[in-house]
Amino acid sequence: MRLLTLLISMALGGAAQAQTPAAPRPAAAAAPAAPATTGGDTIRVLLTPDRETTLASPIPGRIRSLNTSLGSGFGAGQVLIALECDEPNARLRIAKAELASAVEQLDAKQRMQALQQAGDVEINLAQSAAEKARAQVALQQAQVAQCSIVAPWAGRTAKVHVRSHMSVTAGQPLVDLVKSGPLKLRLNAPSRWLGHLKTGLAFEVAIEETGKRYPAKVSAVNSRVDSVSQTVELEATLSGNFPELLPGMSGTAVFPAR
Numbered sequence: 547m548r549l550l551t552l553l554i555s556m557a558l559g560g561a562a563q564a565q566t567p568a569a570p571r572p573a574a575a576a577a578p579a580a581p582a583t584t585g586g587d588t589i590r591v592l593l594t595p596d597r598e599t600t601l602a603s604p605i606p607g608r609i610r611s612l613n614t615s616l617g618s619g620f621g622a623g624q625v626l627i628a629l630e631c632d633e634p635n636a637r638l639r640i641a642k643a644e645l646a647s648a649v650e651q652l653d654a655k656q657r658m659q660a661l662q663q664a665g666d667v668e669i670n671l672a673q674s675a676a677e678k679a680r681a682q683v684a685l686q687q688a689q690v691a692q693c694s695i696v697a698p699w700a701g702r703t704a705k706v707h708v709r710s711h712m713s714v715t716a717g718q719p720l721v722d723l724v725k726s727g728p729l730k731l732r733l734n735a736p737s738r739w740l741g742h743l744k745t746g747l748a749f750e751v752a753i754e755e756t757g758k759r760y761p762a763k764v765s766a767v768n769s770r771v772d773s774v775s776q777t778v779e780l781e782a783t784l785s786g787n788f789p790e791l792l793p794g795m796s797g798t799a800v801f802p803a804r
Contacts, residue, residue, distance in 0.1 A: 591733040591751050591782075591799040593791060597699065597725035603714040604692040605629070612710040614703045614721060624697045627708075627720055631693035638686035645679035652676045701725040704793075724793055731762055731782035733799050737771045740778060748785075753797040761785040762799070 607629035614626045652672040658664035705722035708714060731751060735743060747764040761784070768779040782799075784791070 588798050588800050589733055589735055591731050591797055593729045593753070593793055593795045593797075594732050595701075595724040595793045596727050596730055597701075598704070598723065598793070599698065600722050601626070601695055601720050603629070603695070603716055603718045603720055605634075605689070606713075606715050607631075607693065608713045609708060609710055612706070612708070614706065616703060616706055619702050619726070620697045620700065620723075622697055622699045625694045626697055626703075627695040629693045629695070629714075631690055634686065634689040634693060638683070638690055641679065641682040641686045645676070645683050648672070648676040648679040695720060697723065699725050728784055728787060729791055729793060730765075731780075731784070731799070733780050733782065734772070734775070734777040735780055737776045737778050739801075740767075740771075743767055743778070743780070747801075749782075749799055749801045751782075751784075751797050751799045753791065753795050755792075755795045755797075756790055759800075760788060760791070 609627060610630045611628045612626075613624070613628070614620060620626060652669075652675070655664045655669050655672040659666075659669055701723050703721055704724050707719045707721065714720070743764065745764055745767065749762055749764070750759045751762050752759045762782045763785060764780055765783045766781040771778050
């Protein structure tokens with residue numbers, strides 16, 4: 547009897563525990579709300595100079611003077627690099643001496659022709675010799691001019707590839723230059739925007755390096771869509787002069803909401 551009573555008590559206790567509700571689990575934390583957008587469409591943008599180029603050595607030689615450095619400014623026509631030019635200068639002096647001799651011979655032949663002591667053939671040969679000498683002088687002057695590497699426009703030096711007194715070969719890069727003035731903006735917009743993209747469309751560009759926004763407008767729209775990325779290339783210009791901006795900076799272009 548005692549054993550039967552104990553088994554009944556245990557069975558009643560298990561049933562009571564099964565009817566007891568489980569303790570509620572703690573509620574999950576709410577996800578932070580997404581930041582609100584400012585309206586309009588945004589795409590990445592890159593600042594590029596209006597013009598940039600790499601100057602190479604037109605002739606082999608040795609650098610006599612290097613008149614520019616990284617980041618330095620220069621004016622249009624300023625000599626940035628001067629090569630040693632002793633040999634071209636010597637050839638130029640020889641060509642000038644030969645020209646003087648040819649001109650003197652031509653004058654003598656013309657005086658002789660006036661005295662009927664020289665014929666037309668001699669005059670023609672003397673004239674040809676003088677023209678050839680003039681061409682040689684022009685050629686040597688062009689060679690001498692190539693000893694001076696001048697700036698094609700006003701700007702700043704972006705990179706210097708050589709050092710003073712260094713020997714260079716023809717075609718070797720010397721310096722990278724960027725032109726002064728307003729910068730261009732390059733960006734790739736989705737091709738589905740072509741319906742409202744047009745020259746003169748105003749927008750703002752937020753530059754990461756300065757943390758500021760600047761006004762800009764579209765200056766050119768590419769006539770072809772990239773079939774892989776389905777984007778169209780745009781060029782834009784800043785509406786104003788901002789000295790703190792440099793080529794290579796990047797940011798976000800914010801277009802007005804459509």
